[in-house]
Amino acid sequence: MKTRGPGLWLAAGALLAGCLVLGIWIGGVRLSPGAVWSGAGPEGQTARLVASIRVPRVALAALVGACLALAGAALQALLKNPLADPFLLGTSGGAATGAALASLLGVSPLLSPGAAFAGAVVSSIGVAALARRGGRLDLQRLLLGGLIANAFFSAILLGVFSLASSETARTMLFWMMGSLADASPRKLLALLPYAAIGAIALLASASRLNLFSVGEENAAALGVDTERSKTVVFLASSLLTGAAVAFVGVIGFVGLLVPHAARAVAGNDQRTLLPLSALSGAALLVAADAVSRAVAAPSELPIGAVTAAIGAPVFVYLLLRTP
């Protein structure tokens, strides 16, 4: 195993702190910390106003990034497949479909996060049911189930798009590309319980996930209740992904990329890897969001496009580096 101990956590903490400072500092409007602090005069008032918009947004980005990276890391450990990702397993597709259907049916957008979360849960249960054979969760069938779920959900989404009015379709399209634009303290508080439950469940499963890496049969022989562990990890990851998609739309690559990078640095001990992934995921999404705010001001790039643009080349690099 590689680097561990306090140095690693110090570095990860510094990375996150740096990204948070950067995230609050840059954007469509440059924010001077002094003006925010004093709040005096029109300039100070403007600075405080911008801060009141930006700080909740940076916090939401951090929370969502941590959720997605944690879910991805846990799924990769569970499925022993480096390509595992909440998006691959159809969870985010289900969430997106739930929200899209809700908006087509004229359900208030305030309830659409609920619909997205319901879609994520329905998709998870469906895929899990498909993967269950004789009381066991078959991992190959799980991946196949995710593939089928994604195909099915994208069919529904395309149908919804073509039936929606141009304005509704526009709103849905931007949500589909991922957006932190309407972050608020209320949203942050609403996401927090889901994030906490999912994160605690996964972090508590870390040592059992370690035993999975020696093979499922061996894990069972070592006394792990494998079926129960699989269900817990699968549902907790779905909860994290579903909640993230419900609140900020579809943001890809974080769940796939961050665990890879963390593994390259810290090795494959889930007790280190899971929290490290959460910290790095938070840092990555905060940085990506700052980029999305700054480069096209007064417009913003879709955050999903930024994560993919950063993620794809890094992923290629990791792939080439791996023996």
Added chain:
Amino acid sequence: MALAAQPFRVSGRALRATALVAAALAAASCGRQDVAAAVGKPTAGPATRIVALAPNLTEIVFALGAGASLVGVSDFSDFPEAARSLPRVGGLEVSAERVASLTPDLVLATAEGGNRKGAVSALEASGVPVLVVPGGSLDEVLTGIDLVGRRLGRTAEGDRLTRSLRERREAVRRSVGSRPRPRAILLVWPDPPSAAGGGTFLNDVLTEAGAENLLSARTGWPVLSAEWLATAPIEVAVLPDSPGNRPVFERAFSTGALSRGTIRAARVVRLDESALTRPGPRVFDALEQLARGLSR
């Protein structure tokens, strides 16, 4: 056909496929005009069976006094009242089959939006005469009306209509004169907040009505960030108003991207959505209303 007369057996499917290919080749070898003529559509003279693929085009045809020659309109064509009872041919995605089944001798498509591709190309390829009407600026709206008038054999009506619209536009220009120009944006949709940038007909409406468009340096329909909306020096926000979008705008103003800072404090001018956002004759009504609204 020669193939069908072959003495050996040809499977039905192969035969049909071959016939289709042959028909396609035959169609491709004749000009568009020939195909139209072959299926009995007049290619000269004023159009008498018209399909309009966008609501502004429907309005132009009615304004030229040719509403009776419309045989089909887009789903969103709700003005004037008489347009509501006409056969529908689809909304954002029009159905080429539906349009063709109405045997039009002229299809009006808009140069703005998604009308140019897909169904429109299919219609053109099958020999249906298509006129693409411009609408990217107020000048182009007038050009478009002229163009449609000529194609409908109503050149005089077209001239009269554009002359009166030009005079009204000139009157607005004069009334605005050297009045101070409030800094404004024209929001077309609140979620995500999107506004009229430079190079759009709504940029013309906003500036000619006497405002300074804060987004004139951006082309198209930029999506705006909450931070910019809260801090940009916006004095007036112009909104399209309809029963459908009112609640969405209200939500954005109470809790969404329009709920803070300068955009929240800006004076709001609401204009009838269907008049404002369609590059047709009624956009000049919106121009006059906006000029009055800004002068108050």
